[in-house]
Amino acid sequence: MQKIAITEASAKQLADYAETVLGIEGVDYRLGKAKIEEKMRATMYDKDYIEVPDEEAPIQRIDPPVTPGARRMATIFIMNTDKAGGTEPVPVAVNGRQMFIPRNQEATVPWEYYHALNNAKSFSYRQGPNGELIYPPAEIHEYPFSLIREDPAPVVEKAA
Template identity: 70%
Template sequence: MQKILIADASAKQLADYAETVLGLEGVDYRLGKGKIEEKMRAVLYDKDFIEVEDDEAPIARINPPAPTNARRMATIMIPNQDKPGGTEPVPVAVNGRQLWIPRQAPQTIPWEYMHALDNAKKFVYETDGNGTLILPPSEVHEYPFSVLHEDPPLVDKAA
């Protein structure tokens, strides 16, 4: 048998101990450590440790990796267009968040906005001199842009 501090024991270990050693009924690990400890104190268990089988070691607590604020970015330039609103900033939305990208100057934006802009395409139908459609239609960007710089994909070093 191995002694484990109650603070270091898992909810499952506490629930198993409460049921098998203290004889408490209806104690389940899903109650959480706090409720299980309350039930153990209710039957006057006053020790700060429990005993578990040697093969049931305490759960090792691993701190999750610190979140990085690194974000994949891209530098693009959107030229003016010869159409109404062709000099106005371009609205691009990703997951409900809209970004207005100014034209005629390099802009560094999050990569996902550049990706959304790249996916904004339309079909252009051309006609010959007689007004007859020339098929197939051309697929072009709604807002043409140039990629000046693109960060490489972020790599998880833990993987």
């Protein structure tokens, strides 16, 4: 594998990297470098380079190394739904910063976005035979998802 600066990479290299390594669907080199880079940044890709394979080596998915003090992440899978927009990426905002999480594929997101998504719930009330509401209501996620992996919480040492 060799590293290439995003500014020096071709649109084809960026599109291949975005689709194979970052898992972004529908990326075509004909979109142009600026649009592809925009899609990469929307998935929180913050490096200024990409890794391209040598002639013979196939592209492999890169899992970021876990280092102490690194940002806590979670890997989730958001399912499609039969509601309007149920196949579109899910917008999740934390402290005024929004990201769009793709559906029907594994997505690694910062832990705070997973936490916000997990808290997005509605209440569903059932009715009894006389039309009265039956308590407690069922809590339902607005965007059904599965948690695949979650980084452990950082250990905070107490001062003696």
